[in-house]
Amino acid sequence: MFIVSLTYRCELSEIEAHLAAHIEYLEQQYTLGHFLASGRKVPRTGGVILADMPSKEALEAVLAEDPFKQHQLADYDVIEFIPTKTNEALSSIRQTL
Incomplete structure (x- = not known):
């Protein structure tokens, strides 16, 4: 599981x-099952994506398709984590060590 934090580099x-x-890119990734949640930061300085990918390399290949990345509009910080504890609504993403 990955948290992707985007920070805008432009106006x-x-x-x-x-x-x-x-948005079209995001929809494609949701359809493929790569992204679980996404949205704007508050204040609007970027965005956040929760991604379920087999590896950081696979995620980076997917992120390379983002128009924001292609046009160098945002920086991307990728954090890998193992969601070992969740509430019931998110139990489907829970993992064991």
Whole structure:
């Protein structure tokens, strides 16, 4: 499991210009089962993605397809973690060591 933290490198007007393509990219990744949740940071300085991928390398290949990455609009910080404890609503992502 991975948490991806995006931090914008440009003005929001440039983000807005590529937002439709970014949303289409997100939808594709949800359909493929790669992403579990995503959304904007508050304040709007970037976004966060919760991803379920087999490896960091596989995730980085998927992130390379993001229009925000392709246009160098955001920096990406990837954190791998093992969700060993969750509430019942998230029990499907729970893992054991």
